[in-house]
Amino acid sequence: MIKNRQAVRMTIIIIVSLIAIVYISYHIFNSVKPPLSLTAARYDTFSKSESVNGYILKDDILITTPYSGQVEYLYKDGERVSKNSVVANVYTGATEEQLGFLLYLNDVISILSECRINSNIALEEITDRISSLQKAVLNKTSEGYVGWVTENQAEIERLQSIRKLLLEGETDFSGEISLYKVQRDNQRLSMGTVRQISVEQPGYFFSHTDGYEGLLTTEKAESTPNEYSRNNAVEKAPVLNSIGSLVTDISWYYECLMDIDQSEKYIQGSNYDLTFDGKDKSQRMLLSKKSVDRQNGKAVLSFHSVVVNEEFNMDRKTGASIVTESATGLKVSMDDVYIVDGVSCVYIFNEGVASLREVNIVFEMGGYYLVDRKTTGKFKVISLNDLVISNQKDLYDGKVVG
Numbered sequence: 001m002i003k004n005r006q007a008v009r010m011t012i013i014i015i016v017s018l019i020a021i022v023y024i025s026y027h028i029f030n031s032v033k034p035p036l037s038l039t040a041a042r043y044d045t046f047s048k049s050e051s052v053n054g055y056i057l058k059d060d061i062l063i064t065t066p067y068s069g070q071v072e073y074l075y076k077d078g079e080r081v082s083k084n085s086v087v088a089n090v091y092t093g094a095t096e097e098q099l100g101f102l103l104y105l106n107d108v109i110s111i112l113s114e115c116r117i118n119s120n121i122a123l124e125e126i127t128d129r130i131s132s133l134q135k136a137v138l139n140k141t142s143e144g145y146v147g148w149v150t151e152n153q154a155e156i157e158r159l160q161s162i163r164k165l166l167l168e169g170e171t172d173f174s175g176e177i178s179l180y181k182v183q184r185d186n187q188r189l190s191m192g193t194v195r196q197i198s199v200e201q202p203g204y205f206f207s208h209t210d211g212y213e214g215l216l217t218t219e220k221a222e223s224t225p226n227e228y229s230r231n232n233a234v235e236k237a238p239v240l241n242s243i244g245s246l247v248t249d250i251s252w253y254y255e256c257l258m259d260i261d262q263s264e265k266y267i268q269g270s271n272y273d274l275t276f277d278g279k280d281k282s283q284r285m286l287l288s289k290k291s292v293d294r295q296n297g298k299a300v301l302s303f304h305s306v307v308v309n310e311e312f313n314m315d316r317k318t319g320a321s322i323v324t325e326s327a328t329g330l331k332v333s334m335d336d337v338y339i340v341d342g343v344s345c346v347y348i349f350n351e352g353v354a355s356l357r358e359v360n361i362v363f364e365m366g367g368y369y370l371v372d373r374k375t376t377g378k379f380k381v382i383s384l385n386d387l388v389i390s391n392q393k394d395l396y397d398g399k400v401v402g
Contacts, residue, residue: 036401037390038349041382044331046365047323049275052301054256055232055317057221059249060203062213064241067092067195070099071243072106075205078310081246086196087205088243093192102191104129105184108159112173112180115166123166130159203246204308211236212316213245221253222302225293228257232317247308254285254303254320263299265324266290273323274303281311282323327363329370336388337361337369338395343376347395349387356397357382 069092075081091099108129115122133156140149162176188194199205212234220231254274266272268290273282285303292299336346337359344361347354358379359371373381382388392401 036349036392038387039333039336039390041330041332041348041384041386041388043328043384044370045326045328046363046368046370047273048325048365049321049323050262051319051321052256052258053317053319054254055216056252056254056314057216057218057231058247058252058316059217060206060213060245060247062209062239062245063087063197063199063205063243065090065195065197065243066241068241069195070094070096070191072099072102073205073207073244076310077206077208077313078308079205081199081203081205083200083202084198086198087246088197089188090195090197090243091188091191091193092195098187098191102184102187105180105187109177109180109184112162112177115171115173123163126159126163126166130156130163133159197243199246201246201248203248204250205244205246206313207244208313209239209242209245210315211239213237216316218249218251218253221255221304222289222291223255223300224291225257225296225298225300228255228300231255232257236316247312250306250308252305252308252312253288254305256301256320258299258301260292260294260297260299263290263292263301266301272303273326274320276311276314277319279311279314283307283311325363327370329362329372330359330382330384332359332369332371332382332388333390334364334367334369336390341378343378344371345379346382347389347392347397348382349389349401352400354389354392354395354397354399354401356380357386 065088067090069090072089072091073087074089075085075087081087107125111122111125111129133152137149137152137156140152158176162173165173215234215237216231220227223231254276266287268287271284271286274285275282283305284307285305287301288304289302290299291302332346338345338347340356344359345356346359348357349355356379358375358377359369359382360374361369362372363370371382373383375381389395389401395401
C-alpha cells in the first residue's frame with residue numbers, strides 16, 4: 001500500500017513537472033519568436049522610366065521692348081492672348097520696391113476674385129500673405145522705415161479681417177476687391193510713365209525666353225537621325241530687351257536620339273508620360289514618329305502634344321524622364337509571397353488564423369509586388385484591405401497565429 005502511494009505521488013510530481021516545463025517552454029518560445037506583423041493590402045501604382053536628352057520644337061516669336069524699367073506682366077505663363085493684347089506694362093521711372101507692392105496688390109485681387117471657386121485655397125494664400133508681410137514689417141522696423149511699416153501694418157489688419165470672413169464662410173469680397181483696385185490704380189499712377197507692350201497676333205504668352213525663338217520650329221519636327229544632329233547643333237541667338245515669348249501654335253514636339261536597341265520598347269502611335277527637367281508635372285505625349293537609321297544603329301523618337309500650359313515654361317534643349325512601364329495593383333512585400341501547389345499566394349490574418357489567398361503578380365519593384373485578382377481559381381483571392389501576415393515561419397492554411 002505504501003509503495004503504491006509513493007508511486008502515485010511520484011507520478012503526480014512527474015506530470016506536474018512536465019506541465020511546468022511545457023508552460024515555461026511556451027512562454028520562452030513566445031518571448032523569442034518574431035512579433036506578428038500585419039500589412040493591409042492597398043492599391044498602388046509602380047512605374048519604370050528612363051532619362052533622355054533632346055530638344056523642343058515649337059512655333060514662337062520673341063516679344064521685345066525698346067524701353068527699360070520695371071515690368072508688370074498682365075498675363076500668366078501659358079495664358080491665351082488675343083491679337084493686339086497688351087501683355088505687359090513697363091514703368092520707366094519706378095523702383096523695384098514700387099513694383100513689388102504693385103505685384104502684391106495684383107496677387108491679392110486675384111486671390112479674392114477666385115474665392116467663390118475655392119475658398120480653402122484663398123484662405124491658405126491669404127494666410128501666407130499675412131505671414132510674409134509680418135516678417136517684412138519686422139525687418140523694416142529694425143531698419144527704421146516708419147512710413148512703410150505704418151502703411152503695411154494697416155494692410156496686415158485688412159488681410160486679417162478678410163481671413164476672419166473666410167473662416168466664417170464668406171466668399172463675396174466684391175467690396176474689398178474694389179478697394180484693392182483703387183489702391184492698385186493709385187500705385188500705378190505713383191510709378192510714373194508707363195509703356196504698354198502689345199502683341200500683333202494671337203497666341204500663348206510666356207515670360208520665359210531661351211534664345212531659340214523662331215529657330216527650332218515645328219517644320220523641323222519628325223526628323224531623321226541626320227536631321228536631328230543638325231537641329232541639335234543650332235546655336236541660340238542673343239536675347240536683348242525681351243519681355244517674353246508668344247507661342248503662336250499649340251502644336252509642339254519633343255525629340256530625342258537613342259540606340260535602336262533602346263528604342264525597341266517604344267511603339268509609334270502610343271502615348272507616353274514625359275516629365276521634363278525641373279518640372280513636377282508629367283506631360284502626356286503621343287509618339288508620332290520613330291525614325292530609324294539601321295546603318296548607324298540610331299533612332300529618333302518624336303513626341304507630339306497640343307496641350308500648352310504654364311508647365312511648358314522651359315528651356316528648348318532639355319532632358320526628360322519617360323515612363324516606359326506602368327502598372328496598378330495591390331501592393332505586397334516579395335517576402336510575404338509563397339508558392340503553394342504551383343501558384344503564388346499570401347497568408348492573411350483572418351480571425352486569429354492564417355488564411356491562404358492566391359495572387360497574380362503583375363509588376364515587381366523595390367522589394368514589392370503589385371498583384372491583381374486574375375488568378376487560377378485554385379484558392380480564394382486576395383482583396384483590398386486584407387491583412388497580409390509577415391515575419392512568421394511555417395505558415396499553413398488554418399494555422400493559429402493570433
